[in-house]
Amino acid sequence: MKKRIPADSAQRLRLMHDRLARAYGPQHWWPAHSPFEVILGAYLTQNTSWKAVEVSLANLRSANALSLEGIRKLSVDQLRELIRPSGFYTRKVPAIKAFVAMLDAEFEGSLSQLAATPTVALRRKLLELAGVGAETADAILLYALNHPVPVADEYLRRIATRHRLIDPAPDKSRNGYESLVQLTRDAFAFDPEPDHAQLFNEFHALNVAVGRAHCGKIPDCEHCPLAGDLRRTGRSIQ
Known part of the structure; x- marks a missing residue:
């Protein structure tokens, strides 16, 4: 109701x-240098402060892993260690990996192809992913993929x-x-x-x-x- x-x-x-x-x-939001960094930030900021997220993003940047290719190359254990400051890493790591796997399997690893999906269908697809609630899905849609959603x-x-x-x-x-x-x-x-x-x-x-x-x-x-x-x-x- x-x-x-x-x-x-x-x-x-x-x-x-x-x-x-x-x-x-x-x-001039979201504070990120690329759409994929926005997506990572949307996952990492769940249940934690943005200051903690910034530390995790800095770790990924130092490891040359702040990109789709970088995340693909990292093992689960490596990614877990790099994002540890954001907390809940045992849940966030498989969620991030699942997003990249979906992107590779259904959109040829292209964020541009993903962004071209109609908003309603794309929101539904994001919500089907592990670790993605409504706020995370909408943040990805708006800030990373430029869809007009609050x-x-x-x-x-x-x-x-x-x-x-x-x-x-x-x-x-x-x-x-x-x-x-x-x-x-x-x-x-x-x-x-x-x-x-x-x-x-x-x-x-x-x-x-x-x-x-x-x-x-x-x-x-x-x-x-x-x-x-x-x-x-x-x-x-x-």
């Missing part, structure tokens, strides 16, 4: 995006919960995630001829920026760019 979305939530979220864009400016992360969940954009507050289930995705789509639905991939890219990055600064596990709302939304809707600032 999907969460109910209040009628004005999409408009409010669109205005919140505009405030964040004015406050933080362009974010990414609903923990920061957006907190924002939506604390600003009561979805009532009741979204949970961490698949239904909760998809409700946040739909809310984001609705927020940008009326942009004239938009580049939705770029819009969703910047919106997710802006959520990360405000989340790190103000919307952590304990909110710090006083000087948050989104504090005005709380005031105008009669909600208290934490």
Whole structure:
């Protein structure tokens, strides 16, 4: 059962995006040098901090393995050791290897061929892979393959919960995630001829920026760019 979305939530979220864009400016995300590095980062960042991911990526770069060919050549044990700083490596290593195996078997090892697959079919294919949930699949689609899909992360969940954009507050289930995705789509639905991939890219990055600064596990709302939304809707600032 999907969460109910209040009628004005999409408009409010669109205005919140505009405030964040004015406050933080362009974010130029994802922090990576190649599409495949984005994909590795999407796997590695599961259940860990980005600082830990950066260490793992640096290890792979030093080993000349930050590429499809590099990952193919690494043994499971070698890859496990290189990504150890990201944690959960016994689960992440086979997941990364499974992605590369799928790419080689079905798309001739080509990310361009993979990216040419229609979005709905490609998302389904990614979700069939071990170790790929909805957020990981959407991050790969948006940031590595340039498909116009929103990414609903923990920061957006907190924002939506604390600003009561979805009532009741979204949970961490698949239904909760998809409700946040739909809310984001609705927020940008009326942009004239938009580049939705770029819009969703910047919106997710802006959520990360405000989340790190103000919307952590304990909110710090006083000087948050989104504090005005709380005031105008009669909600208290934490």
